[in-house]
Amino acid sequence: MHEFSIASAVVATAAKHAGGRRVTVVSLRLGALRQVVPDALAFAFAIVSRETVCDGARLTWESVPVRVRCAPCDRTSTLERLPLRCPRCGDGGVAVVAGEELEVESIEVEEEAACTA
Numbered sequence: 001m002h003e004f005s006i007a008s009a010v011v012a013t014a015a016k017h018a019g020g021r022r023v024t025v026v027s028l029r030l031g032a033l034r035q036v037v038p039d040a041l042a043f044a045f046a047i048v049s050r051e052t053v054c055d056g057a058r059l060t061w062e063s064v065p066v067r068v069r070c071a072p073c074d075r076t077s078t079l080e081r082l083p084l085r086c087p088r089c090g091d092g093g094v095a096v097v098a099g100e101e102l103e104v105e106s107i108e109v110e111e112e113a114a115c116t117a
């Protein structure tokens, strides 16, 4: 199930940025083309984050719709559904400009109670 490998990558990325602090929220950007099932990803995340700084963190996500640029029309459109075609002229040679995102947008970490810095 590819959600598990994604969840592992998300945990690794969040942990790297957390610098040892406890992560409370992880916010993602999920492109529609990635075909990630958010509930499956949240489930996988809860499992792979156990005993890491992300243990118990809340996973949130923003869905990024597919946007394509059509050279003949010189126009960028948002697609409601596949296939990847220009909704105006039907040209299939469109360039994907959004929708392939799968990134950690931000994390929130717990404030350290005892700061020794």
Ligand SMILES: [Zn+2]
Pocket: 070, 071, 072, 073, 074, 086, 087, 088, 089, 090, 091
């Ligand atoms: Zn077009």
